[in-house]
Amino acid sequence: MTQPDVQRGRHQVPPTLATVADEAGVSRQTVSNALNNPDLLRPETLERVQSVIERLGYSPNRAARQLRTRSSHLIGLRFEPAQEGTSNALMDRFLHSLVETASRTGHHVLLFSGDPDNPLDGYDDLLRSTAVDAFVVTDTYAGTPQSVFLEERGAPFVAFGRPWDEPDADHAWIDVDGAHGARIATEHLLAEGHRRIAWLGWERSSRIGQDRRSGWQSAMHAAGEDVRGLGVRLTDNVDAARMRAHELLQDPSVTGFVCASDTLGIGVLHACADRGLRPGTDIGVVGFDDSLAAQVTWPGLTSVRQPLEQVAVELVRILHLVLAHKQIDTKGQMLQPALVVRRSSQRSG
Amino acid sequence: MTQPDVQRGRHQVPPTLATVADEAGVSRQTVSNALNNPDLLRPETLERVQSVIERLGYSPNRAARQLRTRSSHLIGLRFEPAQEGTSNALMDRFLHSLVETASRTGHHVLLFSGDPDNPLDGYDDLLRSTAVDAFVVTDTYAGTPQSVFLEERGAPFVAFGRPWDEPDADHAWIDVDGAHGARIATEHLLAEGHRRIAWLGWERSSRIGQDRRSGWQSAMHAAGEDVRGLGVRLTDNVDAARMRAHELLQDPSVTGFVCASDTLGIGVLHACADRGLRPGTDIGVVGFDDSLAAQVTWPGLTSVRQPLEQVAVELVRILHLVLAHKQIDTKGQMLQPALVVRRSSQRSG
DNA sequence: ATGAAAGCGCTAACAA
DNA sequence: TTGTTAGCGCTTTCAT
Numbered sequence: 001m002t003q004p005d006v007q008r009g010r011h012q013v014p015p016t017l018a019t020v021a022d023e024a025g026v027s028r029q030t031v032s033n034a035l036n037n038p039d040l041l042r043p044e045t046l047e048r049v050q051s052v053i054e055r056l057g058y059s060p061n062r063a064a065r066q067l068r069t070r071s072s073h074l075i076g077l078r079f080e081p082a083q084e085g086t087s088n089a090l091m092d093r094f095l096h097s098l099v100e101t102a103s104r105t106g107h108h109v110l111l112f113s114g115d116p117d118n119p120l121d122g123y124d125d126l127l128r129s130t131a132v133d134a135f136v137v138t139d140t141y142a143g144t145p146q147s148v149f150l151e152e153r154g155a156p157f158v159a160f161g162r163p164w165d166e167p168d169a170d171h172a173w174i175d176v177d178g179a180h181g182a183r184i185a186t187e188h189l190l191a192e193g194h195r196r197i198a199w200l201g202w203e204r205s206s207r208i209g210q211d212r213r214s215g216w217q218s219a220m221h222a223a224g225e226d227v228r229g230l231g232v233r234l235t236d237n238v239d240a241a242r243m244r245a246h247e248l249l250q251d252p253s254v255t256g257f258v259c260a261s262d263t264l265g266i267g268v269l270h271a272c273a274d275r276g277l278r279p280g281t282d283i284g285v286v287g288f289d290d291s292l293a294a295q296v297t298w299p300g301l302t303s304v305r306q307p308l309e310q311v312a313v314e315l316v317r318i319l320h321l322v323l324a325h326k327q328i329d330t331k332g333q334m335l336q337p338a339l340v341v342r343r344s345s346q347r348s349g
Numbered sequence: 350m351t352q353p354d355v356q357r358g359r360h361q362v363p364p365t366l367a368t369v370a371d372e373a374g375v376s377r378q379t380v381s382n383a384l385n386n387p388d389l390l391r392p393e394t395l396e397r398v399q400s401v402i403e404r405l406g407y408s409p410n411r412a413a414r415q416l417r418t419r420s421s422h423l424i425g426l427r428f429e430p431a432q433e434g435t436s437n438a439l440m441d442r443f444l445h446s447l448v449e450t451a452s453r454t455g456h457h458v459l460l461f462s463g464d465p466d467n468p469l470d471g472y473d474d475l476l477r478s479t480a481v482d483a484f485v486v487t488d489t490y491a492g493t494p495q496s497v498f499l500e501e502r503g504a505p506f507v508a509f510g511r512p513w514d515e516p517d518a519d520h521a522w523i524d525v526d527g528a529h530g531a532r533i534a535t536e537h538l539l540a541e542g543h544r545r546i547a548w549l550g551w552e553r554s555s556r557i558g559q560d561r562r563s564g565w566q567s568a569m570h571a572a573g574e575d576v577r578g579l580g581v582r583l584t585d586n587v588d589a590a591r592m593r594a595h596e597l598l599q600d601p602s603v604t605g606f607v608c609a610s611d612t613l614g615i616g617v618l619h620a621c622a623d624r625g626l627r628p629g630t631d632i633g634v635v636g637f638d639d640s641l642a643a644q645v646t647w648p649g650l651t652s653v654r655q656p657l658e659q660v661a662v663e664l665v666r667i668l669h670l671v672l673a674h675k676q677i678d679t680k681g682q683m684l685q686p687a688l689v690v691r692r693s694s695q696r697s698g
Numbered sequence: 699a700t701g702a703a704a705g706c707g708c709t710a711a712c713a714a
Numbered sequence: 715t716t717g718t719t720a721g722c723g724c725t726t727t728c729a730t
Binding site: 016017018028029032033036060061063064065066067068069 | 722723724725726
């Protein structure tokens, strides 16, 4: 009897390489080869071993493998504490894609938290304990201390987000072209016949905000429109946007709004409702990030959608190159967002 | 010179227990004790070892520790592919709390994906490879094949969600009392003076939906109100809700709506707008889940908020008991949601 | 094509 | 209180 006593009620002890080897009548090494270098085995041996593996439901012990190969097949991602009101749905969509993509190459995503005031901790610990193979760094909006830190340590990582303040940063990154997003949003409104199009964005300190704003600006310039007095900076908040929209709408020539977020876009829609203006017909409004709120709000908010699925795919692809110490074609890669048109910007809606 | 050659450009080789032991002039075991059983060391030895650990930036290798202790300090969570339009913001908030809470006891969250058609895969693999210590099962809305599977395997896990179809399930679970949520929502509308209050919910097949519906029903009964013709089942979709709301609003005595989701609630708000009815003043509307959409939509949608932070805390607490094979006080624990009142339900708004 | 030996870094059990 | 020994399950190297 090779069957060990069933430990009653407790979890079963998983079979090991040795169990499989005994059962198949080969050495442990041969089983290992069946898994990692199947070509080395004679077809009949391979088949025999594989059937035993199948029958026993054997899976290599990760800890042992990790200890030996120094590879955990884990990708670390720092998951910031939720910020109420922030479009964290974005993160959700991205995370799904990342988990999905990583799983296709047998990798899992390890989430860790960290003190928001200390953007480095968490990374250091995982690195020293060799818990993860690599990191995906997402919070580059706040500057890039993590990237600098990880670079110094020679730790493998890829960033979602440009190294805004580090022109000579030496790591791989993927980002979404926010300027392009704002540009196509603005061009869309121009095509709908709007001329005086306002920008509602964040404070100057936000690099992402500045980038998006520049897209609006360049589209307006290209159309020969003057932007003076049309660019507004405020906090990401419905009521703030609503109030500023009211101010802008006192000038009846202003009929278009491009916003740095859906939250701000919805604030503009509120202002329209207050004034009895019909979104789409009278006023064109575009938001940013294509959140659930943009989809369900009345009458549907046109929004710039980031290709997060594609970001995840590229991120994982580059990560594999980095881990293999392969040459990377380009340090940085910019992906283009797309406009999701809804009734808030369609005159013929 | 104990300092090894610095490998140029590549990631540094982290120090091991042996390095620390040499440096501190003690045995490896003593260093291990300094970490895991500090009480065993003489204070001066402890301090010496700790200072070396500090200086070298030593952290125990996780794989080695895991191999030895058979504990990875990893909690597995299956992260379903995003469902467009679903309130996945809920998941986001929950996940943040879980990661945060788990980290307080040195645990990390491992995300894995799985084919939606095969709710079991992913679990099996991680279990057999002993990659995680335990699971948190969240997708119990779809029945509980995972719970049954994990129970059979004797795998440690805790569920977020009741074992709806398994009255004699033997695992620990935490859930939010959806019936209570709908009840306080209904009572709130009754208190605002509404009498004929409709229910917009999901198909009968949704256990969560049925549960929430029962809360509306019981509150109406308690108030002596007849619910005939007031309970409606539909898909979770703004336009569907809007259309059904129009049908219900043809009866002018209907002035209140309790909904199984914010999406449905927003559909009702749209119907009100169509008919020139003022939410709050003319019609009281309550949604469910307190999503970002509920917060930003005009004029603010009153909603039932789940205590997800508390769920995460309890989940982790119970998980530790399960892992320690300790007795659990109660198999299941129900947490109460709270009503977040906004203008969609306030007459004096 | 298959097997034997060694060792990754750690901790449990025991000895001193 | 500290040190010694053994071994977790796997893969790499070398021998057959």
